[in-house]
Amino acid sequence: MVFGRSKRGGHKPAPEPVTLKILVAGGFGVGKTTLVGAVSEIRPLRTEETLSEAGTRVDDTEGVETKSTTTVAMDFGRITIHDGLVLYLFGTPGQDRFWFLWDELAQGALGAVVLADTRRLEDSFAAIDYFERRGIPFTVAVNCFDGAEQYPVATVREALDLDGEVPLMLCDARERESARDVLISVVEHAMHASAQAAAERAGREPVPASEAAPEHTPEPAPAPTS
Template identity: 60%
Template sequence: MVSVPSPTHGTHSVTAVEQPPVPVKLVIAGGFGVGKTTAVGAISEIRPLTTEAAITEVAAGVDDLTHTPGKTTTTVAMDFGCITIDPTLKLYLFGTPGQDRFGFMWDDVVEGALGGLVIVDTRRLDDCYAAVDYFEHKGIPFAVAVNAFDGEVHHNLDEVRWALDVSDHVPLVVFDARNTGSVRDALLVVLEVALSRAENTVAG
């Protein structure tokens, strides 16, 4: 409650109007089966919208299932979820499809995004090159999150940075796509990078 002066009755109290949280769009990208859908599902405060389709025999012949033998579905358009970080900020999360053949959808999914999180599986780093190249080409701030499958990563972060050829200003973190807190921390890193870029742009 706040008090405001009244010309006839001294002061009276009125209820401050609460502002809705600021909406921020973030994109979660990466190769096939790296954990994008899992990450959105782990943190979303609503039931995530997914566009999962069964992996057919034809698709199985195209997509490498060597490291994901139990995977039976794949994202064919996008994933969507949201999370309220605090009363002032709400993140809207859009997950891209991982296969190159769905790359034509990326421009629509990414439009208006403040930043991106590129998820990496260190067993197959080459699967995420397209996502890294996309964000760099578009000039969109991003961070790289190494998904610790079964609690393990096969290369340390310095090796991953060298393999992806990303500059020092791109943060690299290790996270668990199944863990809510871990996903939240990774997304906050993206926010920090995006806000720092915006501040530098204004200052410049």
């Protein structure tokens, strides 16, 4: 007869948390590195390099003339939303010349944040188009900078020509709680989109748009730098 240790009274190992990949995208100097650094519970990985004189011919710094560094590959961070959910954050480079990295970074992503700056709102279009074409759910977060004019959410939504189900919110990329709210919005929106797609495949009524994550319009803290 073979004897083993009794498991009576033993503790079951805690289940491994679900890990999800989220992209943080947007135009040059919009605050992607700031957001990842503000919310990450680990020391973020950054691939920033000093802007060089040679790059002035290809990098549009209008409106962010004080910016002295740029992300050349990605930013990386991690945040635990709760015991069962961990998000891995991948910040994308903002300049057009690094767009070849986006397809690789986007592989396996649940969803994305598109950071926007109302002073350079047109810089958000490329990221929005990218995620729309690939069917990746995303939330648009307006990073409220010092000196930037504040607009109603509905006005920004119209200017960006966003679908009604895409969440749009104000944020301060420097503030951990504000950045965390943005990430939670992305997860909620992505889960809703997944449930809706599954219902449509099964021939059921799609989940009503009214049950999507609500728009968040918190009062922004003093505006951040990128």
